[in-house]
Amino acid sequence: GAGVSQSPSNKVTEKGKDVELRCDPISGHTALYWYRQSLGQGLEFLIYFQGNSAPDKSGLPSDRFSAERTGGSVSTLTIQRTQQEDSAVYLCASSLALGSSGYTFGSGTRLTVV
Amino acid sequence: AQTVTQSQPEMSVQEAETVTLSCTYDTSESDYYLFWYKQPPSRQMILVIRQEAYKQQNATENRFSVNFQKAAKSFSLKISDSQLGDAAMYFCAYRRDNNDMRFGAGTRLTVKP
Numbered sequence: 001g002a003g004v005s006q007s008p009s010n011k012v013t014e015k016g017k018d019v020e021l022r023c024d025p026i027s028g029h030t031a032l033y034w035y036r037q038s039l040g041q042g043l044e045f046l047i048y049f050q051g052n053s054a055p056d057k058s059g060l061p062s063d064r065f066s067a068e069r070t071g072g073s074v075s076t077l078t079i080q081r082t083q084q085e086d087s088a089v090y091l092c093a094s095s096l097a098l099g100s101s102g103y104t105f106g107s108g109t110r111l112t113v114v
Numbered sequence: 115a116q117t118v119t120q121s122q123p124e125m126s127v128q129e130a131e132t133v134t135l136s137c138t139y140d141t142s143e144s145d146y147y148l149f150w151y152k153q154p155p156s157r158q159m160i161l162v163i164r165q166e167a168y169k170q171q172n173a174t175e176n177r178f179s180v181n182f183q184k185a186a187k188s189f190s191l192k193i194s195d196s197q198l199g200d201a202a203m204y205f206c207a208y209r210r211d212n213n214d215m216r217f218g219a220g221t222r223l224t225v226k227p
Binding site: 045107 | 147149151156157158159160161164166205213214215216217218219220
């Protein structure tokens, strides 16, 4: 596609439920990233996929968070047993592997846990 | 670990005036890349400008320019002739090779008419 697409744009869920957030990167971008942005805060790195390499999961805050990337394209971020502190905007970005490449971001998913 | 610091949580500028947003970073690397991103209320992150560390010349994109001081590890963004549409959160970011990008905490810029 022309840009990075994220869905849903907004999600309200009850505490304890599982949620899945989807990211469709730009075609041809080998790298895909997930960030979390709490209200008025900066971007917190969650996970990074690069080609066929094992993902860098070092930013995942707990084992309730997981992500996968199928076929080197679409990625799904799953949060199990959601907690109120999980409420945030989840941003996905993709890029070429080159360090000089900036990221192209999606518009994010605003997750609210009630 | 690389860290990026933006010491100004909020800045304000009068329309048509110039404003400078500060950013410092910490790294032991010599080759890396620096970026400024803009995030308006729509929350879409938009790349404003980028700088390669091996280049001495400061990057410029229309009204946006940077002052890159490699020895001081400083990377400030200057916005000239500020416009109402420049109001947003601005994030400074660092990236090395094909690693993930690290962001500062952001500076909220207000433009007064």
